[in-house]
Amino acid sequence: MIDLQPCQGYGTDLxxxxxxxxxxxxxxxxxxxxxxxxxxxxxxxxxxxxxxxMNKLSxxxxxxxxxxxxxxxxxxxxxxxxxx
Numbered sequence: 001m002i003d004l005q006p007c008q009g010y011g012t013d014l015x016x017x018x019x020x021x022x023x024x025x026x027x028x029x030x031x032x033x034x035x036x037x038x039x040x041x042x043x044x045x046x047x048x049x050x051x052x053x054m055n056k057l058s059x060x061x062x063x064x065x066x067x068x069x070x071x072x073x074x075x076x077x078x079x080x081x082x083x084x
Contacts (some may be wrong), residue, residue: 004073006081011045013071017041017061029061048072 025039041047058065074080
């Protein structure tokens with residue numbers, strides 16, 4: 001089994017992605033079925049989304065799930081992808 005590690009900086013990239021789509025935290029939180037506090041914690045990397053929420057993020061931002069999961073979890077920090 002491969003042990004995945006959380007990617008550093010994904011929260012900042014999520015914030016930039018959200019802003020590039022001209023979406024508020026409230027809008028994204030609503031589309032995810034979460035509250036604004038959840039978005040704040042996600043963007044500050046205090047929490048990591050579940051598989052279900054990564055799928056929802058991919059839908060909200062129209063990104064392939066592999067891109068989303070590859071930006072949040074990776075084998076090593078050097079393998080983390082970027083969204084934008």
